Every structure is written in C-alpha cells, then in structure tokens.
Amino acid sequence: MPERKTVLVTGGSGFIGANLVRRLIQNYRVVNLDRLTYAANPLSLADLDTHPAYEFVHASIADRERVSALLTRTQPDAILHLAAESHVDRSIEDAEDFIQTNVVGTYVLLEAARGYWNNLPQGRKxxxxxxHVSTDEVFGSLGANGYFSETTPYAPNSPYSASKASSDHFVRAYHHTHGLPTVITNCSNNYGPYQFPEKMIPLMILNAISGKTLPVYGQGTNVRDWIYVEDHCRALQLAFEKGIAGETYVFGADTEQVNLDLVHKICALLDEIAPVDENPLTRGRGLNTYAGLIRFVTDRPGHDQRYAIDSAKARRELGWSPREDFESGLRKTVEWYLSNPKWVAQASGGAYSEWMQKNYAWRAHKEAK
Ligand SMILES: NC(=O)c1ccc[n+]([C@@H]2O[C@H](COP(=O)([O-])OP(=O)(O)OC[C@H]3O[C@@H](n4cnc5c(N)ncnc54)[C@H](O)[C@@H]3O)[C@@H](O)[C@H]2O)c1
Known part of the structure; x- marks a missing residue:
C-alpha cells in the first residue's frame, strides 16, 4: 500500500469536520485537532478511535506551543482549518469566544503553520x-436577485460573520505577505448527519419529534441556499488537492429554500415517517400534522434576508458539482436523526439543553400565548 499523505484537520469533531474526517480517512492519515467545545460530539468519530490512520488530539488552535509541536511531530502535507465558533445566535449573545477562536485562534494557527512550512524541504513546501473553511455569510445579505461569487465584496453583518471575515483576511494576508500556500473556501448553509441540534434543520426535526414548538424567525421569509454536507466535503477535498495557492472558491448547491417552506418540508417528511397520532409525544394533542407546532418568534437581530451562491469557478476549475438532490438529502437527514438517538442524547445534554430552553423553547412558548 502506498504511504498515505497526512492532513491535519482542525475542528474534526464538529459537524462538517466529522463528515470530512470520515471522507479523508479513506485515503489519508488524518490528525484531528479539536478542543471539544459544546458543539463537538465525540460519538461522531468514536468508531475511528482504533483506526491505524486516525489520531485525535485534544487541544485548542489558540495554543501556539502545542500546535507547533503537533505540526513538527505529525508533518502534515495540508492543514484543513474548520475549528470555529459557528452559531450566529450565540455570537449575538456574546461575541468573545468568536473573537478568541475564529480570529485569534486562526492567527495563532497561521503563525504556527508559517513556522512549520518555512522549514519544509522545497518540494513539500x-x-x-x-x-481555510469559511462561510458565504462574510458577503452579507442579498436582495431578491443576484448571487455571491469569489469577487463579491465583504460585508459581514453578524458578529459570527465578522469574525469569519476577519479570519479570511488574515489567511489572505499570510499568502500575500509570507507566501503561505493558502486556499479559502466560502460555502452556503450545510445540512446532513452529525449537525449539532441548535442549527435550524436538526432543531426542527428534533423539536417536532419531541412535540415541542417549531420556532420560525420573523415571518419565515429568509432564504438560504442549502448544500448537503457530503457535497461540501468533496468540494473541500478538491480545493486542497487541486486548488491554486492564494485562490478563493465559493460553493453552493443551487438549492434556495424559503425558511418557512423548509420547515413545512421537514414536517411533511415526519408526517410520513412518524405520524403524529403514532408518536406518544404528539398523540392526543389535537394535532393533524407536525406543522401545527410551528410558531413565529421575534426575528434574529440583523437577520440576513437571502444567501445564494454562484459556484461557476469551482465547477470550472475544480471539476466540482453537487450531487445530492435536496429532497433526497433532506429525507436522509431526517432519517439519520431519527435513527441515532444515542448521538442526539449526547448532543442534547447538559449546558446545551439549558441554553436551548432559555433561547428557543421558552421564547416560542411565551410568544405563542
Ligand atoms: N455549518 C455550516 O453551514 C457552515 C457553512 C459554511 C462554513 N462553515 C464553516 O465550517 C467550519 C465548521 O463548521 P461546523 O458547522 O462543522 O461547526 P461546528 O460548530 O459543528 O464545529 C466546530 C468544531 O470546532 C471545534 N473548536 C471550536 N473552537 C476550537 C478551538 N479553539 N480549537 C480547536 N477546536 C475548536 C469544536 O469543538 C467543534 O468540534 C466553521 O469554520 C464554519 O465557520 C460552516
């Protein structure tokens, strides 16, 4: 068997990271550096613990000494940087962790990477x-028309997107100033297995199945361009294998969905798979459909209206295109959450459930009255 190249994935125990590690472990030696914040779920990769090509390292990207020592020891051929604080609502509540991890952490990681890269022999260098795995939210909000592309000016609106924009700029500057061979990717909203249940799609699935209300921001008119996480992970692999140093690639799956329509689609799938009159948590409550649990709640402050991506460059230069159809991807996702109660229980425990209680369930309940 030819010797495997080594990749260091940061944030590999999070949603996209876990899907990416699962993909890369087929061909690479994978080192996963993760601080295991509330958003990580060790169960997502538990079956890889004994895999000879997988190593987990519990540390923060902001720990310069540990990161530098790790790079020297493991000698990666690429760093795939996903570690971040990623939930917009939390950044509105308190942006401190977003600045510490997304901005300062990315800077520390860049410095460590620069030191390591400078000492590599010419070919490997x-x-x-x-x-750097980033988001389309750095571009701000679209009106009814138009698309984000690699040339769209930055206009982040939330503390989360401002922190990601800042990290993008540092990455770009390390290429421009120091020659570090960086690639930046900006992707639209991901969905699929292993997503932490505070995010919209798992939140709606799990609330519905538990007979809790389904909180929809404002009038539910915001539009997101959804991409199945495996399509994103394939794009990320192509971006570091074939992407040109210094370039940016944006990814989206041409799947714009109005939030309220999306919630209705999830409800329709659940009505089919787990009908309300067969579910002990919804039976006998006068509901004909899970859509009866929908409640409109006060809009998120500064809520971006619409995101949509033109990924022509990635299609042309990386040979990438999305493969998953939205309806089948959503069905797979609903089925995954219903089939993995252990994972859900682990993700939904402790501090998260308190936060959830405070910010969603309580709000929806109160406003429904
Ligand atoms: N989810 C999306 O729709 C989406 C879309 C585009 C881009 N992105 C970007 O992709 C990346 C991954 O997103 P996700 O949804 O998987 O996030 P996530 O919140 O599910 O996971 C983040 C992971 O990073 C880890 N982490 C946080 N701080 C860390 C630190 N200081 N050191 C080491 N590890 C740390 C967490 O423990 C967790 O495992 C993020 O950078 C995000 O901005 C996400």
Missing amino acids: ADFRFL
Missing part, C-alpha cells in the same frame, strides 16, 4: 496547502 510548494505542495503544502493551508485550507
């Missing part, structure tokens, strides 16, 4: 990649 040219082939090395630092891939």
Whole structure:
C-alpha cells in the first residue's frame, strides 16, 4: 500500500469536520485537532478511535506551543482549518469566544503553520496547502436577485460573520505577505448527519419529534441556499488537492429554500415517517400534522434576508458539482436523526439543553400565548 499523505484537520469533531474526517480517512492519515467545545460530539468519530490512520488530539488552535509541536511531530502535507465558533445566535449573545477562536485562534494557527512550512524541504513546501473553511455569510445579505461569487465584496453583518471575515483576511494576508500556500473556501448553509441540534434543520426535526414548538424567525421569509454536507466535503477535498495557492472558491448547491417552506418540508417528511397520532409525544394533542407546532418568534437581530451562491469557478476549475438532490438529502437527514438517538442524547445534554430552553423553547412558548 502506498504511504498515505497526512492532513491535519482542525475542528474534526464538529459537524462538517466529522463528515470530512470520515471522507479523508479513506485515503489519508488524518490528525484531528479539536478542543471539544459544546458543539463537538465525540460519538461522531468514536468508531475511528482504533483506526491505524486516525489520531485525535485534544487541544485548542489558540495554543501556539502545542500546535507547533503537533505540526513538527505529525508533518502534515495540508492543514484543513474548520475549528470555529459557528452559531450566529450565540455570537449575538456574546461575541468573545468568536473573537478568541475564529480570529485569534486562526492567527495563532497561521503563525504556527508559517513556522512549520518555512522549514519544509522545497518540494513539500510548494505542495503544502493551508485550507481555510469559511462561510458565504462574510458577503452579507442579498436582495431578491443576484448571487455571491469569489469577487463579491465583504460585508459581514453578524458578529459570527465578522469574525469569519476577519479570519479570511488574515489567511489572505499570510499568502500575500509570507507566501503561505493558502486556499479559502466560502460555502452556503450545510445540512446532513452529525449537525449539532441548535442549527435550524436538526432543531426542527428534533423539536417536532419531541412535540415541542417549531420556532420560525420573523415571518419565515429568509432564504438560504442549502448544500448537503457530503457535497461540501468533496468540494473541500478538491480545493486542497487541486486548488491554486492564494485562490478563493465559493460553493453552493443551487438549492434556495424559503425558511418557512423548509420547515413545512421537514414536517411533511415526519408526517410520513412518524405520524403524529403514532408518536406518544404528539398523540392526543389535537394535532393533524407536525406543522401545527410551528410558531413565529421575534426575528434574529440583523437577520440576513437571502444567501445564494454562484459556484461557476469551482465547477470550472475544480471539476466540482453537487450531487445530492435536496429532497433526497433532506429525507436522509431526517432519517439519520431519527435513527441515532444515542448521538442526539449526547448532543442534547447538559449546558446545551439549558441554553436551548432559555433561547428557543421558552421564547416560542411565551410568544405563542
Ligand atoms: N455549518 C455550516 O453551514 C457552515 C457553512 C459554511 C462554513 N462553515 C464553516 O465550517 C467550519 C465548521 O463548521 P461546523 O458547522 O462543522 O461547526 P461546528 O460548530 O459543528 O464545529 C466546530 C468544531 O470546532 C471545534 N473548536 C471550536 N473552537 C476550537 C478551538 N479553539 N480549537 C480547536 N477546536 C475548536 C469544536 O469543538 C467543534 O468540534 C466553521 O469554520 C464554519 O465557520 C460552516
């Protein structure tokens, strides 16, 4: 068997990271550096613990000494940087962790990567990649028309997107100033297995199945361009294997959905898979459909109206295109959450359930009265 190249994935125990690690472990030696914040779920990769090509390292990207020592010891051919605080609502409540991890942490990681990369032999130096996984939210909000592309000016609106924009700029600057071979990717909203239940799609699935209300911001008119996480992970692999140093690639799956329509689609799938009159948590409550649990709640402050992506460059230069159809991807996702109660229980316990109680359930309940 040919020797495997090594990739260091940061944030590999989170949603996209876990899906990416699962993909890369087929061909690479994977080192997963994760601080295991509330958003990580060790169960997502538990079956890889004994895999000979997988190593988990519990540390923060902001710990310069540990990151530098890790790079020297493991000698990665690429760093795929996903570690971040990623939930907009939390950044509105308190942006401190977002600045510490997304901005300061990315800077520390860049510095450690620069030191390591500078000492690589010529061939490996040219082939090395630092891939920064970012979001389309850095571009702000669209009106009814138009698309984000690689040339869209930055206009982040939330503290989360401002922190990601800042990290994008640092990554770009480390290429421009120091020659570090970086690639930046900006992707639209992901959905699929292993997503932490505070995010919209798992939140709606799990609230509905538990007979809790389904909180929809404002009038539910905001539009998101959804991409199945495996399509994103394939794009990320192509971006670090084939992407040109210094370039940016944006990814989206041409699947715009109005929030309220999306919630109705989830309800329709659940009505089919787990009908309300067969579910002990919804039976006998006068509901004909899970859609009866929908409640409109006060809009998120500064809520971006619409995101949509033109990924022509990625299609042309990386040979990438999304493969998952939205209806089948959503069905797979609903089925995954219903089939993995252990994972859900682990993700939904402790501090998260308190936060959830305070910010969603309580609000929806109160406003419904
Ligand atoms: N989810 C999306 O729709 C989406 C879309 C585009 C881009 N992104 C970007 O992709 C990346 C991954 O997103 P996600 O949804 O998987 O996030 P997530 O919140 O599910 O996971 C983040 C992971 O990072 C880890 N982490 C946080 N701080 C850390 C630190 N200081 N050191 C090491 N690890 C740390 C957490 O423990 C967790 O495992 C993020 O950078 C996010 O901005 C996400």
